[in-house]
Amino acid sequence: MTVPRLVVEEVSVRFGGLAAVDRVSLAIAPGEIRGLIGPNGAGKTTLFNAVAGLVYASAGRILLDGTDITRLPPHRRAHAGVRRSFQSVQLLGRLNVLENVLLGLHQSMARGMLASAADVLLRARREALAQTAAMQTLDYLGIADLALRPVAALSFAQQRYVEIARALAPRPRLLMLDEPAAGLSPAEVARMDGLLRQLRNEGMSILLVEHVLSLVFEVSDSISVLNNGRLISGGTPQAVAADPAVQAAYLGDEYNALT
Amino acid sequence: MTPATLIVAGLANGSIYALVALALVLIYKTQDVINFGQGEILMVGGFVGYSVLEYTHVPYPLALLAAVVAGGALGAAIERTALRRVAEQHHITLAMVTVGFSVLIKGVARLPFGSDIYTFPAVLSSAPVSIAGAEMSPQSLITVAVALVVALLLFLFFRLTPAGKQMQATQQNLTGARIVGINPGRVFSMTWALAAAIGALTGVLAAPLALLYPDMGSDFLLKGFAAAVLGGLESVPGAMVGGFIVGIIEMLFGGYISTSAQQISSFIVIIAVLLIRPYGLFGRRPVHRV
Amino acid sequence: MRRRILALLPWLALCAVPLLTNGYSQYIINLILVNVTVITGLNFLLGYAGQFSFSHAALMGIGAYTAALLSARVGISFWIGLPLAGVASAAIGLLAAISAMRLKRVYLALVTVAFAELLVWVLNNWRAVTLGTDGVNLPVPSLFGWDVDGDKRVFYVVLACTATMWWLARRILESHIGRAFIAIRENEILAQCNGINVPLTKSLVFAMSAFYAGIGGALFALVLGFIVPASFGLLTLVTQFSAVVLGGPLNLAGGAIGALLLTALPEVLRDFQGLQEVIYGVVLIVCVVVMPGGIAGLLQHLGVLPAEALARHWRRLPTPAAPPSAADGTP
Numbered sequence: 001m002t003v004p005r006l007v008v009e010e011v012s013v014r015f016g017g018l019a020a021v022d023r024v025s026l027a028i029a030p031g032e033i034r035g036l037i038g039p040n041g042a043g044k045t046t047l048f049n050a051v052a053g054l055v056y057a058s059a060g061r062i063l064l065d066g067t068d069i070t071r072l073p074p075h076r077r078a079h080a081g082v083r084r085s086f087q088s089v090q091l092l093g094r095l096n097v098l099e100n101v102l103l104g105l106h107q108s109m110a111r112g113m114l115a116s117a118a119d120v121l122l123r124a125r126r127e128a129l130a131q132t133a134a135m136q137t138l139d140y141l142g143i144a145d146l147a148l149r150p151v152a153a154l155s156f157a158q159q160r161y162v163e164i165a166r167a168l169a170p171r172p173r174l175l176m177l178d179e180p181a182a183g184l185s186p187a188e189v190a191r192m193d194g195l196l197r198q199l200r201n202e203g204m205s206i207l208l209v210e211h212v213l214s215l216v217f218e219v220s221d222s223i224s225v226l227n228n229g230r231l232i233s234g235g236t237p238q239a240v241a242a243d244p245a246v247q248a249a250y251l252g253d254e255y256n257a258l259t
Numbered sequence: 260m261t262p263a264t265l266i267v268a269g270l271a272n273g274s275i276y277a278l279v280a281l282a283l284v285l286i287y288k289t290q291d292v293i294n295f296g297q298g299e300i301l302m303v304g305g306f307v308g309y310s311v312l313e314y315t316h317v318p319y320p321l322a323l324l325a326a327v328v329a330g331g332a333l334g335a336a337i338e339r340t341a342l343r344r345v346a347e348q349h350h351i352t353l354a355m356v357t358v359g360f361s362v363l364i365k366g367v368a369r370l371p372f373g374s375d376i377y378t379f380p381a382v383l384s385s386a387p388v389s390i391a392g393a394e395m396s397p398q399s400l401i402t403v404a405v406a407l408v409v410a411l412l413l414f415l416f417f418r419l420t421p422a423g424k425q426m427q428a429t430q431q432n433l434t435g436a437r438i439v440g441i442n443p444g445r446v447f448s449m450t451w452a453l454a455a456a457i458g459a460l461t462g463v464l465a466a467p468l469a470l471l472y473p474d475m476g477s478d479f480l481l482k483g484f485a486a487a488v489l490g491g492l493e494s495v496p497g498a499m500v501g502g503f504i505v506g507i508i509e510m511l512f513g514g515y516i517s518t519s520a521q522q523i524s525s526f527i528v529i530i531a532v533l534l535i536r537p538y539g540l541f542g543r544r545p546v547h548r549v
Numbered sequence: 550m551r552r553r554i555l556a557l558l559p560w561l562a563l564c565a566v567p568l569l570t571n572g573y574s575q576y577i578i579n580l581i582l583v584n585v586t587v588i589t590g591l592n593f594l595l596g597y598a599g600q601f602s603f604s605h606a607a608l609m610g611i612g613a614y615t616a617a618l619l620s621a622r623v624g625i626s627f628w629i630g631l632p633l634a635g636v637a638s639a640a641i642g643l644l645a646a647i648s649a650m651r652l653k654r655v656y657l658a659l660v661t662v663a664f665a666e667l668l669v670w671v672l673n674n675w676r677a678v679t680l681g682t683d684g685v686n687l688p689v690p691s692l693f694g695w696d697v698d699g700d701k702r703v704f705y706v707v708l709a710c711t712a713t714m715w716w717l718a719r720r721i722l723e724s725h726i727g728r729a730f731i732a733i734r735e736n737e738i739l740a741q742c743n744g745i746n747v748p749l750t751k752s753l754v755f756a757m758s759a760f761y762a763g764i765g766g767a768l769f770a771l772v773l774g775f776i777v778p779a780s781f782g783l784l785t786l787v788t789q790f791s792a793v794v795l796g797g798p799l800n801l802a803g804g805a806i807g808a809l810l811l812t813a814l815p816e817v818l819r820d821f822q823g824l825q826e827v828i829y830g831v832v833l834i835v836c837v838v839v840m841p842g843g844i845a846g847l848l849q850h851l852g853v854l855p856a857e858a859l860a861r862h863w864r865r866l867p868t869p870a871a872p873p874s875a876a877d878g879t880p
Contacts, residue, residue, distance in 0.1 A: 052742065054738065073741070075742075075743075083742070084742055086739075092732060094799065102725065104743050106744050110745075120726060124724065126725075
């Protein structure tokens, strides 16, 4: 039995008296796409942020490949292999595409203060290696020709891809995508679908928060459903869609209309 | 000097610092900007009042009014010409603009007035009044009274009037304020005009108690900062309380340590407050959204 | 290789300057070079990392006084005092960094103003050590018997130091560290999520910026020969801000342009402080509102300077090799 890539164990996140996330448990295997859905205000974003480290769990544990990361600050979780994209694309407007992707590879160049300083001053070998890795990632995503363009000049879908490239370049163990399909055309969503499958087939674990239900139900290996901070359902897309609790929460007619 | 004398003197000075802090809080509450030019606006008020009195010999209240109006106009002009254009940019940009105005105004003031020191004629008779065994000049007494009145009016303004609520709404959420029909431009203009008017008023009140010279602004600004930070940058009552405390601390430093230590009392307050309790006595921790 | 030679040329050309100058213009040029170092340091902090710290001029003073006092009162050679000046300023600059960790935005500005004023007060009032407003004379330093006597000899020392600091700045700003600074300026949360240790990086930029201020301060003492606390107060700080803003933040060349333009001004207008202030005020306001990229930004827009300061070395794009291997989580 393999160690799960991510384990969320009885995690609660409280703000004052309010539990935005209430004793949620889930586990993601290596090479699995997990969809995380729920109505607005269900706690998806909070749970997402708790795993990424932007918010600390008030109770419970979070394990990455068996290692407890519950109390690690965000930059240490990034080192451990948790990388995320943001709902509203967060790129550095003053830099070009390549430089933005290089931001994701910061750790590979910054490891060990003295070694890093020596490298910067003398041979800059790490930077060269990082640039190669960044170009590889851009090539993989099919946007290598955009490498030197300023990000402000890109279309929205292209910016999305740059954001994903930045998260992907350091070969994360867990890729967390926050509504990657929002604002994309159907053709672009289909392309995103293909990309996620390809990553999964190569062994990447992906946690996907998404409102574009067609994508989530198509691409996820399994889905977790939150409502009012609690996990109300989980399992294969078919099982979740048929679950009356989920239908009651918000799906209902929408999904039936899709099938 | 007895502690009572020190404290009373501290209250007198502190009311000036409180007024500076009030203006700073006013702008910060509305626009999330620290006005680094507030000291120079105070200086302008002092010099306008002085010039009007010197050269036209009108009664004091008119000179005061002239200074206040000049201040208000200056504030509105600053907002309209420069700040309006950068209102939604990085906070460094906004701060830089206010620093620019601070230097500009100081330079312009230096052209007619040089680097000389002027004395503002005392307005009231100098027979001191006795309070709790210590003496306070009528000028100081008026200053304290004015400070309290202004603070009270501002407090009520924010709490009760629609305009005051609009100002707060604009600070909390610019887009949201627009959506509900608030015109941010007008709100900002009003805020700056009001804050500058208070600043000019403060200058006229401070001038008889202190010395009048183009560089005087930075001193008052730093003490105003100390007061505002101590009270909590978004709190009107805090600015008041902070001002008095800073004034008293300054006098205590001077009385019990040394006169040169007096100069750094406000710096120590700023550093201490920001390291120990950045949100001040009456401030609250802001909420961050991811 | 050719690029490196091209980069060296301006510096080599500068070596010929003393052949063309008289005493006073040489002095001004020395001052400009000193300010290039100082402004570059401020550019790190304000332009790249977006930390609004008012302590730069005071830290320059710390450096100047460290070098001058060590030489004049303790007898330690200027050549040792120079790096020590940088280290002393960096150490004190780190104190400011401590508050930067916890404080955001305006609070940082306020605490650094107070800190700067406190430092200047110490320089003015700790008469036993700093000699207060009397000022400190820097004895003429000597390098293996070669006395650094006179503006032309000072020029070579200052040129060598400034060139070294410039090179250092380029290496750092064009590396992942420079990107980290920009990330901190634009979006701290994003920086954290990409593995950047924000408090550590902030400490680094404060320390580096202060180091530059300190070295610049020591060189300032060398150029002037005599220093007083008044040189390191708010007016100097405003001049420095103006230089960064005018030249162009986020741009190394911008810092140099700003230093060039705003060094001569206090000298030329020494008796007209009011006019100086008016000019700085106008520069700050106009540049910030209308020309946020400064002169360097304008030159980039016009195509005179390369389009992206950081991407200047993208002459050959790295080519991707084989497709990436399976994402098995190895970093």
